[in-house]
Amino acid sequence: MKPSLQTLEQVVRNRRTTTNERRQLNQLIADNMFVTSPYLTKANFENLHASDIQLLYELYDENYFCGLLQSSLDTKLVSFRLSKRMTRAGGKTTRWTDPRRRRPARYEIAVATTLLYHSFQEPEGLVTVTGFQCENRLEALMRVMEHELVHLVELLIWSDSSCAVRRFQDIARRLFGHTHHQHELLTPSDTAVKEYGIRPGSRVRFDSQGRSREGIVNRITKRATVLVIDPQGQPYSDGHKYTKFYIPLRMLEAVE
Ligand SMILES: [Zn+2]
Structure with a gap:
C-alpha cells in the first residue's frame, strides 16, 4: 500500500x-x-x-x-x-x-x-x-x-x-x-410519503383556528396544499367548491 x-x-x-x-x-x-x-x-x-x-x-x-x-x-x-x-x-x-x-x-x-x-x-x-x-x-x-x-x-x-x-x-x-x-x-413529496404516509390525494385532518377540518392533499412542497370542501370556496373541475389551506406536514393527520 x-x-x-x-x-x-x-x-x-x-x-x-x-x-x-x-x-x-x-x-x-x-x-x-x-x-x-x-x-x-x-x-x-x-x-x-x-x-x-x-x-x-x-x-x-x-x-x-x-x-x-x-x-x-x-x-x-x-x-x-x-x-x-x-x-x-x-x-x-x-x-x-x-x-x-x-x-x-x-x-x-x-x-x-x-x-x-x-x-x-x-x-x-x-x-x-x-x-x-x-x-x-x-x-x-x-x-x-x-x-x-x-x-x-x-x-x-x-x-x-x-x-x-x-x-x-x-x-x-x-x-x-x-x-x-x-x-x-x-423531494418534499418523497419525504411526506416516507415520514408521514401522506401523498397527493390523501385525505387528512388538521386544526385551523381552533376548528378541526378535513380535506384532500392537492400538492406538497415545504407545506401541503389541502383542499377543503366549502360552499363559499373556489369552484374546481370536479364540480365541488374548495378552500385552499397551506399546512405544514407535521400538522396533518392522515384519515383512513
Ligand atoms: Zn451509496
Missing part, C-alpha cells in the same frame, strides 16, 4: 468534523467553485460541466482529506461524468479492475443531473439528500458528492464499498455529518 494511502486510511478512520467546521469548509468549497468554475455562476445553476465535478473532487480532497486522494490516486485513473439517465440516485461511483493485464484499477464518479435540474424550480422546491434539507442545487450536488467520495475512499483503501453497512455510515457521519445513507435525492 502506498504511504499516502496509509495516511488517507488514518484520516478516514479518525477524522471527525464539527457542525461549525463543516459549515466553514463547505462555504469555502462553494466560494471556490464560483471563483474557479467557468460554468457555475449561481447556486441554482442551469449549466454544469463534468469538469465541475472534478473541481469539487479536488476541493473536497484539499479540505477534507488533506490532499491525500490526489496523492494516492493518479489523476489519469479517475474520471468524472454527468449522467442524465439516473433518475432516483444522486450519483454512482464505479471501480474497474483488469487483473489479467495487471493494470491498476480505474474509478469513475458519475453525478445524476436530471433530478437536480427538476428540483429547485420554485422557492419551496426543497430536496433532502443524506439527511440534509438542501436549499439549492449546489448544496444538493455537494451532499451527493460527499456520499460518492466516501464510496471512492472505501474503494481505494478496502477495494469494496457499501452505503448499507456500518463502516460507510460511520465515515459519512464523522466527516460530513450525514444521517441518511442512500444515494437518493428526496
